[in-house]
Amino acid sequence: TAVTTKTTSRITRRGRSTVSTQALTLLNSDTMLAAARTLADRVLREFTESPVPGAVLVVFSREATTEEAGVLTQFVESQQAKYASLGGALNDARRQAITDLCHILLSANEFVYVD
Numbered sequence: 496t497a498v499t500t501k502t503t504s505r506i507t508r509r510g511r512s513t514v515s516t517q518a519l520t521l522l523n524s525d526t527m528l529a530a531a532r533t534l535a536d537r538v539l540r541e542f543t544e545s546p547v548p549g550a551v552l553v554v555f556s557r558e559a560t561t562e563e564a565g566v567l568t569q570f571v572e573s574q575q576a577k578y579a580s581l582g583g584a585l586n587d588a589r590r591q592a593i594t595d596l597c598h599i600l601l602s603a604n605e606f607v608y609v610d
Contacts, residue, residue, distance in 0.1 A: 531598035539593055546593050547571055554600040571596050 534553065542549025547567045551559035559567065571592045578588035 531594050534597040535594040
């Protein structure tokens with residue numbers, strides 16, 4: 496006698512996974528760096544007085560939490576001081592620091608994956 500089995504499997508949702516090469520590609524890609532620079536220019540133009548919350552709003556389409564705003568502002572201030580200490584003009588140091596922020600936000604899981 497023959498036994499017939501029928502297996503039906505349906506995958507309805509892909510699980511979240513990030514492999515190291517994917518994360519490194521996002522961090523080191525020329526395309527991602529160019530996107531971060533373009534986004535930084537937009538943020539500095541549209542949110543002159545508050546670029547950190549502005550960047551979060553543009554990238555994630557939501558307000559930054561108090562904790563996020565504090566941590567990210569501290570990061571930007573630290574980066575800006577670093578770039579300024581290397582002899583860069585203050586505006587250039589600020590732009591580079593905001594570019595670094597935008598690079599981080601564009602590489603974040605919240606941006607990469609849609610819930």
